[in-house]
Amino acid sequence: MGEWQGYRLEDLLMFTPEVYFRLFERYNGMVWPGHLVAFSVAIWMFVGTRDSGPRQSRWIAGVLGAVWLFIAWAFFLRYYAEVFLAAPWFAAGFALQGLLLVVAGGSGRLRFAWRVDAVAGVGITLLLYSALGHPLVGIFAGRDWNGVELFLLAPDPTAIGTLGLLLMSSGRNHWVLAVVPLLWCLISGATSWVMGAYSGLGIPLAAVVALASMACRSLGPCR
């Protein structure tokens, strides 16, 4: 890592916004018609979390973990690594998160429900934003439909949606499961900032909202 000493944040951006957005166009072309599957699974997750039993929660966590593992391989290693030397590290982070979700789901530690408290409400909002809001923000900012970033396929909405699901789970925080999504939101937000793609600033904002909600729950007022 000695090669990187002395560089500033903006020096680390190795590609143009055009190249970055083209990655998603090519990635979407590769995974099509996976979008239909992803959208169906997203609806199943949303409905299923209304009051999921232990068995359904295991399934939701397992599928979510598999999605993180898939993105690690399909997006980071196959596409992003072509233009960004740090992409294999991101892939490792996503793979780790995938395994953590599978293990946590399998052990029954996650139980999703739309409880009527503020934190769960924030979680539902983040989940909806990741599935609907985030893709639309990109389109309204001038991105091509071919490059749309979808929940359960692209890293950013998947990280935001995962944070939303964690806020909806069983009345307590899962800090270990939140670390990678929070870090990714920070990294992706910084990337958007340096690229001048300000439509991506919703990503770190979502992380701040999630972090504040978790802190609120931990400290008591939001229990």
Next chain:
Amino acid sequence: MRIIAPLSRRRFLGALGWAIALGGISSGFGANRERPVNTKPVPGTGEPLAVIGMGTWITFNVGTDPLLRDERTEVLRTFFELGGEVIDSSPMYGSAEAVLGYGLEKLGYPPDLFAATKVWTSSGAEGRSQVAESRRLWGVERFDLLQVHNLVAWREHLQTLFAMKEEGRVRYVGITTSHGRRHKDLEAIMRSHPVDFVQVTYNAVDREVESRILPLAAERNIAVIANRPYRGGSLIDKVQRHPLPPWAEDCGCRNWPEFLLKYIVSHPAITCAIPATTQVEHMRENMGAATGSLPGAAMRERISAYVRDL
């Protein structure tokens, strides 16, 4: 893999010059030049190089995207058509070397190519293997210039590169820095090692090298490549919001790129500048700075003051 023989580019140009003079033969590359390209000699050998080269940081890192690879190939084609020679890259630039290799192969390896890349690894032992990988990516048998990137592990790598020069595996050896970093170390290396080239950041705003590095380069017969001529794009973006001063024509400048680049290459110690671009039209503007008259010392001060005050 295309083999570039030692100095074949020069011999080709010489022969081409005679052929054009005698019979009006046109070449695939260079045929579209409107005006003759200004060159400067490499101090150590006298080899002339076009004063405008091409950088590849960010701009050529497009991965395997076929659409963008073909677009960058057109930028390369324009560069060579307008008399460009020096192309600079690095293993640090992601896929840029592979994209260059793709474009060069499509263009049939233009004989004018002066291939320059860098060694960028903190392991001194990996220097040779990294150069071999760069050769494979570019599709050339050897590089004209190999440089130690940003002084990373420079003692080990310089030793390797000088050995490669002795073996005939590279023609010139250099060392680079950017953003004004580590100038004291660079100066010490220039004094203690027989480098052929140095690469530094220099433009109408970033003039720190004028005080010590450039005079030292002139004194020790070291060629100088100026990187970040547009400050990574921010300088050209800033000045283009303003009209070009009416006196720009007095120094042979028809647009902002020529205004900024001619300031750089008119310094006596600068051998060439390496602006980077993703667009053919911008490449045309950049290469315009390699033609026509250059500003004198007084005009250079005027240019710098004008840009600084915008």
